[in-house]
Amino acid sequence: MASSSSLVLILATALLLATSFAQLTPDFYSESCPGVFSAVRSQIGIALEKEKRMGASLVRMFFHDCFVNGCDGSVLLDDTPTFIGEKRAGPNMNSVRGFEVIDAIKAAVEEVCPGVVSCADIIAIAARDSVVELGGPNWDVKLGRRDAMTASQALANTSIPAPTSNLTKLISSFAVQGLSVQDMVVLSGAHTIGQARCTTFRNHIYSESNIDGFFAGTRQAYCPPSNGTGDNNLAPLDIETPNFFDNSYYKDLIAKRGLLHSDQELFNGGSTDSQVSEYSENSDAFYADFVAAMIKMGDIKPLTGYDGEVRKNCRVVN
Numbered sequence: 413m414a415s416s417s418s419l420v421l422i423l424a425t426a427l428l429l430a431t432s433f434a435q436l437t438p439d440f441y442s443e444s445c446p447g448v449f450s451a452v453r454s455q456i457g458i459a460l461e462k463e464k465r466m467g468a469s470l471v472r473m474f475f476h477d478c479f480v481n482g483c484d485g486s487v488l489l490d491d492t493p494t495f496i497g498e499k500r501a502g503p504n505m506n507s508v509r510g511f512e513v514i515d516a517i518k519a520a521v522e523e524v525c526p527g528v529v530s531c532a533d534i535i536a537i538a539a540r541d542s543v544v545e546l547g548g549p550n551w552d553v554k555l556g557r558r559d560a561m562t563a564s565q566a567l568a569n570t571s572i573p574a575p576t577s578n579l580t581k582l583i584s585s586f587a588v589q590g591l592s593v594q595d596m597v598v599l600s601g602a603h604t605i606g607q608a609r610c611t612t613f614r615n616h617i618y619s620e621s622n623i624d625g626f627f628a629g630t631r632q633a634y635c636p637p638s639n640g641t642g643d644n645n646l647a648p649l650d651i652e653t654p655n656f657f658d659n660s661y662y663k664d665l666i667a668k669r670g671l672l673h674s675d676q677e678l679f680n681g682g683s684t685d686s687q688v689s690e691y692s693e694n695s696d697a698f699y700a701d702f703v704a705a706m707i708k709m710g711d712i713k714p715l716t717g718y719d720g721e722v723r724k725n726c727r728v729v730n
């Protein structure tokens with residue numbers, strides 16, 4: 413009696429694990445597409461040789477994919493007359509970039525193993541390779557995601573935190589994704605690379621007091637005060653080394669040289685100050701925690717098994 417009912421329990425558990433908890437794993441393509449890594453890496457090399465900033469753009473793309481219904485390539489789907497994707501959502505429009513690079517990577521990967529590697533996995537590998545190419549840490553990317561057949565502009569509008577967010581809002585936006593306060597602070601360290609548009613930081617440099625005066629003046633010179641003018645002028649998120657994945661973002665925050673309101677919220681007399689201080693002094697700790705958090709973010713609600721599909725063209729559902 414006892415043994416047969418425990419057998420049933422074991423079988424039921426095994427079935428549940430097999431069907432609904434398929435796990436991502438770094439060796440997912442070791443049989444089906446061992447060439448995927450070199451194909452992605454060489455395209456990243458080509459793209460970053462043209463423009464270093466592209467590395468930052470691809471890291472951000474991964475974030476914007478994962479925060480909207482999980483890491484499922486939904487951010488890549490183009491709008492059509494009958495389909496509204498995420499590209500024109502507030503946080504993405506005129507902002508998320510690198511779609512042509514993903515197309516080039518997908519084409520290179522299709523050449524070595526057609527129909528095998530998902531677009532969602534390509535974004536994950538591209539983000540890792542970009543960090544490495546810009547001098548940051550390396551890690552094994554977990555794989556086996558499949559591509560969504562839908563997207564959500566509404567969720568993209570609400571799930572991706574705005575640069576006007578306060579610390580409470582930043583923490584809660586990450587918490588709903590299953591990410592901790594520490595994950596939020598360390599993932600924000602991605603702002604050690606890349607650029608932001610004037611419209612995203614204008615209010616911070618003109619109207620807020622928790623900013624270094626000299627730094628504010630420097631930024632004002634390229635971001636005129638009136639709304640509408642120069643909205644798309646760019647400034648580096650890390651004034652020191654915007655093309656190098658180091659810990660200087662955290663040093664900027666301590667010097668009150670955070671570019672976005674949301675950046676400076678991480679070091680503004682609140683509960684996350686100590687973590688910012690630690691990373692500013694210990695880049696090994698920043699790297700180790702960043703890697704762990706990128707893996708965790710990459711685990712948000714993946715489609716696996718027979719869910720979703722492997723798109724042929726990352727911009728359209730098959």
Ligand code: HEM
Binds near residue numbers: 468470471573582600
């Ligand atoms: C904590 C909440 C976050 C907020 C409020 C935020 C906000 C922003 C904003 C407003 C920009 C500039 C966009 C533009 O002007 O077009 C930006 C850029 C960027 N973000 Fe974030 N972000 C956050 C977290 C993250 C995370 C978690 C990552 C990745 C792990 C990330 C990676 C980047 C990168 C690399 C850029 C530069 C992109 C480029 O140069 O193309 N951000 N972010």
Ligand SMILES: *[C@@H]1O[C@H](CO)[C@@H](O)[C@H](O)[C@H]1NC(C)=O
Binds near residue numbers: 501565
């Ligand atoms: C999302 O935001 C954009 C830009 O602010 C807006 O045009 C669009 O209507 C919003 N979409 C939804 C579904 O809320």
Ligand SMILES: *[C@@H]1O[C@H](CO)[C@@H](O)[C@H](O)[C@H]1NC(C)=O
Binds near residue numbers: 577578579580581
């Ligand atoms: C933080 O922002 C939210 C809105 O996003 C607001 O409701 C809340 O009162 C703010 N908290 C603080 C401490 O300012």
Ligand SMILES: *[C@@H]1O[C@H](CO)[C@@H](O)[C@H](O)[C@H]1NC(C)=O
Binds near residue numbers: 614615638639
């Ligand atoms: C820009 O417009 C916003 C909202 O319309 C306003 O809150 C802000 O103060 C304006 N900024 C400047 C510098 O005029």
